[in-house]
Amino acid sequence: MEVNPRPYTGPRKAAIGQAQLWEIEEIAELRPLSAMTADQALVASLPRWMFPTYVDAEMQFDIVTRSWILIHEGRVIVIDPCTGNGRDFPDHPPAHMLDTPYIERFEATGIRVTDVDFVFCTHLHMDHCGWNTTLRGGRFVPTFPNAQYILMRQEMDRWDPRRPGHVPVPQNAGTFENSVLPVLEAGLARIVDGHHTICTGAEIEPSFGHTIGHSSLHLSSGGQEAYFVGDVFHHPLEMVAPGLDDCTSENFALLRETRQRLIDIAVRDRALIVPAHFRCPFGGHLHSNDDGLVFEPYAWQPESAIPG
Numbered sequence: 001m002e003v004n005p006r007p008y009t010g011p012r013k014a015a016i017g018q019a020q021l022w023e024i025e026e027i028a029e030l031r032p033l034s035a036m037t038a039d040q041a042l043v044a045s046l047p048r049w050m051f052p053t054y055v056d057a058e059m060q061f062d063i064v065t066r067s068w069i070l071i072h073e074g075r076v077i078v079i080d081p082c083t084g085n086g087r088d089f090p091d092h093p094p095a096h097m098l099d100t101p102y103i104e105r106f107e108a109t110g111i112r113v114t115d116v117d118f119v120f121c122t123h124l125h126m127d128h129c130g131w132n133t134t135l136r137g138g139r140f141v142p143t144f145p146n147a148q149y150i151l152m153r154q155e156m157d158r159w160d161p162r163r164p165g166h167v168p169v170p171q172n173a174g175t176f177e178n179s180v181l182p183v184l185e186a187g188l189a190r191i192v193d194g195h196h197t198i199c200t201g202a203e204i205e206p207s208f209g210h211t212i213g214h215s216s217l218h219l220s221s222g223g224q225e226a227y228f229v230g231d232v233f234h235h236p237l238e239m240v241a242p243g244l245d246d247c248t249s250e251n252f253a254l255l256r257e258t259r260q261r262l263i264d265i266a267v268r269d270r271a272l273i274v275p276a277h278f279r280c281p282f283g284g285h286l287h288s289n290d291d292g293l294v295f296e297p298y299a300w301q302p303e304s305a306i307p308g
């Protein structure tokens, strides 16, 4: 597995309606497509639009760990704060004891960590909530001291190791204690159930399956709709074959329903789908033609064309 296969080119910016979006990359990995599926017929039928961005000549694909900074209605919302530095993940070397310039990359946008109003974790896997906190003086403390952290109750119940009947997952060991508990103890958590409005045009909506309480952020701005869907899709292959089970979900039957529902919404409403881990261009529109589903990567605009 190759780590950081491509040079870092700085934070990338896009506009969605009136909202501004920054992408902050933490790490990237190159993985073989065979890790997703052994179905040779499916691999042989891959649509041409996947090449070379989402499947390269060596039949590999990028998995990027990143955060979004969404500026909407005057609010700064961070979505999925990556892995974090100094975390012990010996079973997953690309994330083990990271020492990345994530905060420097974040603040290179001109947005400071103290400017953040809300933090939203689609779920509480280690690569989606790590930078909730920062290791300082031997303690994990909230990275965004002025933010409210929006956390799904089902995820809190699922991952709190203090609860009776807790079922641990080795790959996620320590995440709740290091990345969630300090936020609770600082009084910065807003624990929500099901649908929740962050502010006008920014709604949290259930997208269960990958984990028990996995949820998405639905943005409506300037006549455009976008869904930040976390790990509902790891690769566009799961859009053309939503029944593909890579065995990383807690409830695959539910995930499959969620995928189909989001695909249908995207096609019907011309909504932008923004998964967590796709290689840039990281989000896109979906439409159907005679050859099946087509993912049209969302065009980055030149920075000069983006207001603000």
Ligand SMILES: [Zn+2]
Pocket: 125, 127, 128, 231, 276, 277
């Ligand atoms: Zn993930």
